[in-house]
């Protein structure tokens with residue numbers, strides 16, 4: 175239930191504000207909209223080209239929060255209404271982006287435009303109108319770890335100094351230009367630098383969020399069900415799709431890359447703390463991830479296979495995974511981040527935030543959702559005769 179008497183971290187009453195949320199119809203946006211409507215008195219101006227993932231919040235128009243969320247179907251690439259919405263709001267949260275790795279090397283121009291050029295007016299309008307901005311960047315701005323350049327058997331690889339990713343100390347290490355995978359990370363890095371410069375030179379009040387593999391329900395799409403059959407979503411949806419279809423999970427280059435996964439609901443708590451505590455969040459870049467949930471992609475596949483068997487009651491395949499080369503899976507120009515462990519010092523100090531949910535638990539609730547939402551539709555799709 176929304177409460178009028180919520181307090182910030184310094185014990186002051188939080189005043190309801192109007193938030194212009196761009197990209198509100200996506201995975202993170204849908205969870206943030208849910209949180210803001212259910213637990214706060216803030217008003218949301220939800221901007222996106224799609225609204226399927228937030229339709230349950232918009233309809234019927236008789237929800238207790240209905241007068242606090244408005245959907246605006248706007249493509250921020252070319253819509254003059256954007257400035258008016260930013261002016262109307264106290265805070266803008268910008269989530270809009272192309273952010274699936276399969277696009278970075280195959281649609282590099284769209285990726286760079288989406289993550290840099292299209293974000294420019296948002297930053298400009300916030301700066302010119304003295305409005306606060308929370309901008310979503312990515313853990314990919316760190317690129318590869320320093321440790322990955324050490325010899326394979328070097329004991330230094332065990333030293334956190336060579337792999338822990340720190341907002342104010344780690345370098346950003348990308349591959350060469352023909353490795354177009356880095357088009358996204360590079361565009362995100364440049365928009366971060368621009369926002370930082372707007373803060374330094376023009377006083378823009380900003381917060382930059384670097385999400386480390388947030389996962390949970392409503393992430394991306396299941397190919398052929400609620401997205402294109404040939405589409406390649408992020409790993410959670412790829413592996414969910416394989417499990418739902420009883421196919422082996424594809425391990426790109428053997429699945430040796432490492433990631434830390436954080437449950438979307440834990441991560442959204444961190445974003446709400448940023449929204450409600452401007453004095454503690456402004457001017458900061460925050461890693462938001464769960465350093466305790468590290469796994470190789472192969473280990474993730476094995477755990478998802480085990481959890482899915484539990485929640486679906488269906489036996490696992492005898493050979494649950496298959497190796498595939500990155501060239502075959504993503505095409506020319508793909509490259510990968512080797513390891514991503516967020517340093518948590520800054521977010522702990524400023525906001526006292528820590529994630530709670532283990533990898534097993536977050537996969538259990540997410541795969542329960544995937545099974546409930548998609549299993550029937552997949553069965554029907556498989557049963558349908560293919561048109562000749």
Ligand SMILES: NC(=O)c1ccc[n+]([C@@H]2O[C@H](COP(=O)([O-])OP(=O)(O)OC[C@H]3O[C@@H](n4cnc5c(N)ncnc54)[C@H](O)[C@@H]3O)[C@@H](O)[C@H]2O)c1
Pocket residue numbers: 196197198199200201202203221222223224248249250251268269270271272273288292310311312313314384385386387388389394
């Ligand atoms: N999910 C993660 O773990 C993660 C990790 C790192 C960074 N991020 C960043 O967080 C943000 C949100 O990610 P997500 O996982 O929710 O992705 P998402 O693709 O689910 O959401 C992005 C939303 O932005 C909208 N959008 C894109 N271009 C637009 C435009 N021109 N006009 C209007 N709307 C537009 C899309 O329709 C989509 O609904 C992105 O900036 C992404 O780079 C997410």
Ligand SMILES: O=c1ccn([C@@H]2O[C@H](COP(=O)(O)OP(=O)(O)O[C@H]3OC[C@](O)(CO)[C@H]3O)[C@@H](O)[C@H]2O)c(=O)[nH]1
Pocket residue numbers: 273274275312313314358385386387407408409410412413424425426427429431433471510511
């Ligand atoms: O079927 C598959 C799909 C992927 N992989 C490998 O899994 C690793 C993670 O892939 P994914 O979650 O798709 O994306 P990344 O973690 O590499 O990048 C994202 O991180 C943050 C963000 O900025 C936004 O979400 C995005 O760039 C990777 O190693 C794939 O190769 C697989 O083996 N099989």
